Amino acid sequence: MEKTANTKYKINELIANRWSPHVLDSDQPISKLHILTMLEAASWAPSSHNVQPYRILVCDKYSNLNSHKKVIKSLDDINDKWAWCAPLYFVFFVKKDYTSDGELNLIPFYDTGAAAEHLCLQAIELGIYTRQMEGFYKDVIRQEFNVPEDWMPISIIATGYLGDYDKMDKIFSDKDNKPRTRKPLSEIAYEGTWDNPISTL
Numbered sequence: 122m123e124k125t126a127n128t129k130y131k132i133n134e135l136i137a138n139r140w141s142p143h144v145l146d147s148d149q150p151i152s153k154l155h156i157l158t159m160l161e162a163a164s165w166a167p168s169s170h171n172v173q174p175y176r177i178l179v180c181d182k183y184s185n186l187n188s189h190k191k192v193i194k195s196l197d198d199i200n201d202k203w204a205w206c207a208p209l210y211f212v213f214f215v216k217k218d219y220t221s222d223g224e225l226n227l228i229p230f231y232d233t234g235a236a237a238e239h240l241c242l243q244a245i246e247l248g249i250y251t252r253q254m255e256g257f258y259k260d261v262i263r264q265e266f267n268v269p270e271d272w273m274p275i276s277i278i279a280t281g282y283l284g285d286y287d288k289m290d291k292i293f294s295d296k297d298n299k300p301r302t303r304k305p306l307s308e309i310a311y312e313g314t315w316d317n318p319i320s321t322l
């Protein structure tokens with residue numbers, strides 16, 4: 122399975138090599154050292170005013186099976202077909218914050234996404250794979266873990282070593298065998314004025 126990003130410009134190897142499998146090895150634990158290393162990487166993401174407006178709940182099948190089961194209970198009916206195989210979940214929470222106009226401040230969401238991506242890049246450096254998920258029932262997480270009202274569950278990162286595709290439904294090897302793609306830069310980046318596609322080399 123060739124999953125390295127096929128890029129026009131040479132990019133950092135970790136970024137090119139990170140991808141999100143649906144099949145993780147449920148029988149292979151992740152060491153505490155590696156869990157802490159991934160968390161440390163997340164904590165070194167920049168955040169507005171250096172506030173770090175997130176919390177990360179570690180739910181490890183091997184050190185706290187009950188917490189792992191609670192996460193499985195929260196998965197929606199798409200993610201529960203595959204994400205049970207992750208031996209480890211990181212559940213991310215964002216601190217709710219309001220502007221002086223009473224609007225939800227979106228910057229903590231931006232900061233939390235940066236921390237999550239740092240974690241995923243550190244994981245790949247360790248030979249560990251991640252697939253982030255927004256498809257889960259936030260109220261289940263809230264209830265099962267007794268989460269305070271001012272913290273919002275925002276994503277779950279299924280984490281583990283790459284698993285055996287032969288043990289999973291073929292739909293997942295079909296999905297994961299597809300080449301990874303991205304929009305062209307000219308679609309996502311404008312030069313100087315809105316809607317003016319960046320010219321490429």
Ligand SMILES: Cc1cc2nc3c(=O)[nH]c(=O)nc-3n(C[C@H](O)[C@H](O)[C@H](O)COP(=O)(O)O)c2cc1C
Nearest residue numbers: 139140141142199200252253254255256257276301
């Ligand atoms: C915030 C976020 C939410 C996601 N939610 C889900 C999800 O609920 N279920 C899922 O299977 N994949 C989910 N993904 C994985 C994306 O589909 C995947 O990252 C994307 O297709 C790009 O593939 P790549 O990570 O292999 O480059 C999510 C990714 C992100 C960043």
